[in-house]
Amino acid sequence: MSEFRFTDGNLLVMYAVHKGKSQDGGLPDYIQERVKVGLETYNSIMKSRADRHKTMVMIVGEPGPAEKVKEMMVKGGVKQDIIAIDSESKNIAQTVDYIHDMISKKPNPPMIYFIASVWLHDTYNTSVISKMKDIKTQFYGALDHRQVHEVEQEKALDTPKKGGEYYKRKMTNKAVDVLLNIIFPS
Numbered sequence: 379m380s381e382f383r384f385t386d387g388n389l390l391v392m393y394a395v396h397k398g399k400s401q402d403g404g405l406p407d408y409i410q411e412r413v414k415v416g417l418e419t420y421n422s423i424m425k426s427r428a429d430r431h432k433t434m435v436m437i438v439g440e441p442g443p444a445e446k447v448k449e450m451m452v453k454g455g456v457k458q459d460i461i462a463i464d465s466e467s468k469n470i471a472q473t474v475d476y477i478h479d480m481i482s483k484k485p486n487p488p489m490i491y492f493i494a495s496v497w498l499h500d501t502y503n504t505s506v507i508s509k510m511k512d513i514k515t516q517f518y519g520a521l522d523h524r525q526v527h528e529v530e531q532e533k534a535l536d537t538p539k540k541g542g543e544y545y546k547r548k549m550t551n552k553a554v555d556v557l558l559n560i561i562f563p564s
Contacts, residue, residue: 388427390491497522
């Protein structure tokens with residue numbers, strides 16, 4: 379039996395929660411990078427997936443910036459009627475909870491493509507490992523050219539809660555590393 383259930387459709391999650399502002403009043407550069415990665419992922423899905431007609435896009439963020447992200451996605455070729463905005467979720471854990479509640483009851487939940495800044499990968503993994511064990515997810519990290527102290531301040535707002543599954547996976551990875559080092563010494 380497969381570890382994951384068969385997927386039916388695609389859910390592209392654009393994580394646009396942020397604190398910074400750009401000089402011109404638009405979206406910050408790092409959010410625009412996420413949109414570029416989101417459009418590349420969307421186009422890839424449209425070209426390669428048989429279930430591309432069941433693709434939805436969910437933008438997570440404050441209402442104003444989320445509308446700007448939506449406009450950029452529509453300009454990039456995404457149909458407006460498949461885009462939804464989640465302005466209730468304030469961090470990755472809440473977003474993952476919301477997605478889990480929304481799709482867990484489906485017999486074949488969609489494949490989830492989560493797009494955020496590269497430095498949010500650990501936070502995402504921690505939330506997904508504990509919540510969505512049987513659901514296929516893929517994280518795509520966009521470049522973030524901000525200074526380290528800005529990233530660390532924003533990262534502190536999104537610190538993950540590490541559950542038992544996280545530590546179990548961490549120990550398994552460590553055991554595999556030790557075994558491989560014994561078999562293939564450098």
